[in-house]
Amino acid sequence: MHLDDLYRQVIMDHYQHPRNQGELDGGIKVDLKNPSCGDEISLRLKVEDGIVRDVRFQGSGCSISMASASMMTEAVKGQPVDKVLELNKAFRAMMKGEDVDPDELGDLEALHGVSKFPARIKCATLAWQALEKGVQEPRQ
Amino acid sequence: MNVLEVRKDFPILQQQINGHPLVYLDSAASSQKPRQVIEALKHYYETNHSNVHRGVHTLGSRATEAYELAREKVARFINAPSAEQVIFTRGTTESLNMVAYGYARAFLKEGDEIVLTPAEHHANLVPWQQAAKATGATLKYVPLQPDGTVSLDDVKQAISSKTKLVAMAHVSNVLGTINPVKEIAAMAHQVGAVMVVDGAQSVPHMPVDVQDLDCDFLAFSGHKMLGPTGVGVLYGKRKWLDIMEPTYFGGEMIDVVELYDSTWKDTPWKFEGGTPIIAGAIGLAAAVDYLSDIGMEEIRQHDHRLTAYALEQLKSVEGVTVYGPEDSRQRCGLVTFNLLSIHAHDVSTVLDSEGIAIRAGHHCAQPLMRILKVPSTARASFYLYNTEADVDALVASVRTAKEFFQHALG
Ligand SMILES: Cc1ncc(COP(=O)(O)O)c(C=O)c1O
Numbered sequence: 020m021h022l023d024d025l026y027r028q029v030i031m032d033h034y035q036h037p038r039n040q041g042e043l044d045g046g047i048k049v050d051l052k053n054p055s056c057g058d059e060i061s062l063r064l065k066v067e068d069g070i071v072r073d074v075r076f077q078g079s080g081c082s083i084s085m086a087s088a089s090m091m092t093e094a095v096k097g098q099p100v101d102k103v104l105e106l107n108k109a110f111r112a113m114m115k116g117e118d119v120d121p122d123e124l125g126d127l128e129a130l131h132g133v134s135k136f137p138a139r140i141k142c143a144t145l146a147w148q149a150l151e152k153g154v155q156e157p158r159q
Numbered sequence: 160m161n162v163l164e165v166r167k168d169f170p171i172l173q174q175q176i177n178g179h180p181l182v183y184l185d186s187a188a189s190s191q192k193p194r195q196v197i198e199a200l201k202h203y204y205e206t207n208h209s210n211v212h213r214g215v216h217t218l219g220s221r222a223t224e225a226y227e228l229a230r231e232k233v234a235r236f237i238n239a240p241s242a243e244q245v246i247f248t249r250g251t252t253e254s255l256n257m258v259a260y261g262y263a264r265a266f267l268k269e270g271d272e273i274v275l276t277p278a279e280h281h282a283n284l285v286p287w288q289q290a291a292k293a294t295g296a297t298l299k300y301v302p303l304q305p306d307g308t309v310s311l312d313d314v315k316q317a318i319s320s321k322t323k324l325v326a327m328a329h330v331s332n333v334l335g336t337i338n339p340v341k342e343i344a345a346m347a348h349q350v351g352a353v354m355v356v357d358g359a360q361s362v363p364h365m366p367v368d369v370q371d372l373d374c375d376f377l378a379f380s381g382h383k384m385l386g387p388t389g390v391g392v393l394y395g396k397r398k399w400l401d402i403m404e405p406t407y408f409g410g411e412m413i414d415v416v417e418l419y420d421s422t423w424k425d426t427p428w429k430f431e432g433g434t435p436i437i438a439g440a441i442g443l444a445a446a447v448d449y450l451s452d453i454g455m456e457e458i459r460q461h462d463h464r465l466t467a468y469a470l471e472q473l474k475s476v477e478g479v480t481v482y483g484p485e486d487s488r489q490r491c492g493l494v495t496f497n498l499l500s501i502h503a504h505d506v507s508t509v510l511d512s513e514g515i516a517i518r519a520g521h522h523c524a525q526p527l528m529r530i531l532k533v534p535s536t537a538r539a540s541f542y543l544y545n546t547e548a549d550v551d552a553l554v555a556s557v558r559t560a561k562e563f564f565q566h567a568l569g
Contacts, residue, residue: 021512022508022509022512022563025508026505026563026567028567031567031568031569034568035568035569055520056504056519056520056521056535057520057521057525057528057534057535058534059534079534080502080504080534081502081503081504081505082501082502082505083504083505136508138508138511139504139508142504
């Protein structure tokens with residue numbers, strides 16, 4: 020178990036410079052908390068014609084949870100909902116330590132190391148849980 | 160007390176975690192178990208197990224005897240006037256809920272007040288919230304001093320003729336502060352209120368004498384004091400236990416069952432519905448024997464020495480914020496801190512990679528975290544098997560974490 024496997028440079032970069040952080044006018048809002056550790060995320064989604072047109076997040080938590088949220092927003096913005104759900108599945112599989120096609124995951128592959136730190140998996144999946152809830156809400 | 164000898168009794172400590180010797184600094188969450196406790200459980204299951212208070216066969220008698228002997232040992236440990244005032248429960252949470260159901264919900268009414276602090280563990284807060292909602296009573300919080308201590312003047316202000324119940328931790332699981340529960344019990348009694356003491360963090364670490372404290376109820380958990388999980392204790396004054404209704408109904412707790420009505424056994428058995436926590440109680444008795452052999456005063460001094468040392472060492476690391484009172488004499492057994500603005504999870508992961516186990520999070524005290532204005536904190540807690548070398552390892556690893564994140568974050 021190496022710390023560098025967990026805290027990859029890409030992750031630290033997203034943690035320090037979160038992408039798509041902030042509010043959106045309208046759209047779907049999902050607030051999620053991890054009650055066992057206190058991590059919080061508030062996700063905003065704008066879905067039109069089956070496509071995630073825009074996405075923003077705000078939250079507080081550890082570097083893994085915040086970086087994962089930032090990376091997730093980059094990965095799903097502009098993508099069709101079907102594709103987003105597939106990506107979600109692939110990401111969850113990676114967290115469980117299953118083999119996933121790295122091409123499918125793109126930059127998200129940097130979070131691969133989290134699967135070796137069982138206590139931190141819930142940090143990385145919080146934003147994806149919020150996303151899953153959000154895209155499955157009845158369309159506005 | 161010879162700590163190195165004590166450590167030999169704890170098999171779990173003799174292992175490597177992530178290539179480093181385990182440094183266990185999370186006893187406030189749950190303590191480790193000595194061989195003597197593990198052996199007591201094994202011996203019970205291998206030679207004496209049966210249900211209690213039922214069959215007339217030999218094993219039934221042996222199990223019953225061992226279970227009731229455990230009650231006597233625990234009673235002596237907290238200096239309860241009688242063993243019948245010791246109820247075995249699943250732990251502090253269940254004990255406090257039993258008071259909330261059996262006492263607060265039964266006897267409080269609209270306009271009554273429950274006094275507590277915002278530093279309480281959720282187990283000593285949510286049951287009172289629920290009891291207040293059910294009865295129309297209101298919660299009244301004693302504000303904390305800036306260092307997290309409770310001032311008797313503030314308690315005096317909060318308590319009035321409306322107060323019917325005061326609930327407070329003897330030792331805070333987040334700040335480690337020792338609260339003056341004896342003085343507060345006296346104030347509560349002046350207005351006819353009962354004093355409920357959450358002893359989850361005090362009973363494992365210091366001599367606790369319920370007659371000296373004069374508390375009405377004391378709740379604590381076996382697993383935090385070298386005992387097994389799944390067993391805890393509710394102590395109560397006889398006059399309250401006698402008038403309280405049971406929480407659970409069924410076998411073991413009944414006297415006579417008719418088709419449309421039933422009567423209960425006496426205290427404490429009326430509170431122990433169903434097959435009780437037999438092995439757990441026997442394991443807890445072994446833990447109590449172990450602690451008593453060393454002596455609670457010894458243990459208090461040892462834990463205090465480590466706490467004072469850890470406080471001093473952690474404060475010497477630039478960027479570390481320590482929460483709670485400066486004066487280590489007001490503390491018991493733990494130090495809660497943060498490192499720069501690095502999240503406690505991240506700190507804890509670095510420590511874990513070096514074999515050091517601490518707690519990171521809100522410690523089941525969300526209201527207190529809001530007062531401290533931090534989403535989470537790291538907590539190192541100490542027990543009789545910890546050494547100054549453990550503290551040194553902690554502090555060295557905190558320095559490593561600092562360097563690691565300063566580097567990683569450029
Ligand atoms: C002060 C305090 N009260 C109550 C509890 C709850 O104890 P348990 O989870 O054993 O019921 C704890 C333990 O986490 C505690 O530290």
